[in-house]
Amino acid sequence: MAYWLLKSEPxxxxxxxxxxxxxxxxxxxxxxxxxNFLRAMQVGDLVFFYHSSTAFPGIAGLxxxxxxxxxxxxxxxxxxxxxxxxxxxxxxxxWTVRVQFVQAxxxxxxxxxxxxxxxxxxLWTLRRGNRLSxxxxxxxxxxKILELAQT
DNA sequence: GCCAACGTTGGC
DNA sequence: GCCAACGTTGGC
Numbered sequence: 001m002a003y004w005l006l007k008s009e010p011x012x013x014x015x016x017x018x019x020x021x022x023x024x025x026x027x028x029x030x031x032x033x034x035x036n037f038l039r040a041m042q043v044g045d046l047v048f049f050y051h052s053s054t055a056f057p058g059i060a061g062l063x064x065x066x067x068x069x070x071x072x073x074x075x076x077x078x079x080x081x082x083x084x085x086x087x088x089x090x091x092x093x094x095w096t097v098r099v100q101f102v103q104a105x106x107x108x109x110x111x112x113x114x115x116x117x118x119x120x121x122x123l124w125t126l127r128r129g130n131r132l133s134x135x136x137x138x139x140x141x142x143x144k145i146l147e148l149a150q151t
Numbered sequence: 152g153c154c155a156a157c158g159t160t161g162g163c
Numbered sequence: 164g165c166c167a168a169c170g171t172t173g174g175c
Contacts, residue, residue, distance in 0.1 A: 009173090031158075053173050111174080129156035131172050 003142035004041060005048040005059070005125065006099075007133040015049045015061035015104045023100045027072045028082045030094065034134035038096050041065045047099055048137060048145060050125060051108060058110040059145060067098035105149045117144060 006026060008014065018024055029035055041047075045065040051057055072094040074082035087093040111126070120126040124135045137145070 007173095033158095057174070129173085131157055133172090 002040075002042065002045045003048070003137040003139060004037065004045060004065075005050050005123075005135050005137050006063075007050045007052045007125070009053045010051045010060070011054065014051060015101075018049065018061075018063060018099070018101045019104055021101075023066060023098055025070055025072070025098050026096045027074045029072070029096060029133060030082060030084070031133065034132055035094060035096075037134040037136060039069070040136075041068055041097050043068055046102070046142065048142070052125075056108050056110055058108040058114065059105065059149070060108045061104040062102040062146075062149075063099040064102050065097050066100045070096050070098055072096045103149075109145065109148055113148065117148065 010016075013024075026038070029038060043065055047063045047065060048059045049061045049063055051060045071092045072082070074080040075084040075087045075092060075094045076089060077083055078085075082094075084093060114123060115126055118126060118141060120128070120130075122138065122141050124130055124132060
């Protein structure tokens with residue numbers, strides 16, 4: 001089983017939205033590196049839910065991959081912000097996963113706490129200028145995050 | 152709102 | 164294939 005991190009702006013879609021919906025298709029990713037990570041996910045993988053572009057950025061909760069190789073439907077929707085006119089239904093460009101809510105952390109693990117425990121190379125969200133919205137998390141780092149979240 | 156950092160685009 | 168210009172991201 002692998003661990004990952006997904007970024008989202010809570011004003012658009014936060015951990016509480018996922019809690020309410022229970023599951024969601026993680027649509028709208030339009031970056032090839034991020035897409036490749038999405039395609040590498042396996043059912044059962046654990047995913048940290050990161051809140052970005054908000055007053056208290058940080059890791060807000062946990063979810064789990066429950067379906068892989070999902071074709072992102074927004075790429076074919078002309079009214080969607082994520083419409084990709086160059087993507088063909090017989091050869092979709094953008095693939096994603098469906099995730100299921102697991103837990104909202106009692107307290108968001110903010111950047112200050114994360115920086116105390118991890119280097120930018122261990123946790124890529126800490127890298128300056130990092131814009132990648134889907135990234136892998138090493139098991140040792142994931143275990144530590146889970147430990148921090150319970151305290 | 153600012154601005155540094157990054158990915159993408161497009162002219163050549 | 165290069166690279167400057169541009170648009171976007173995201174912390175502050």
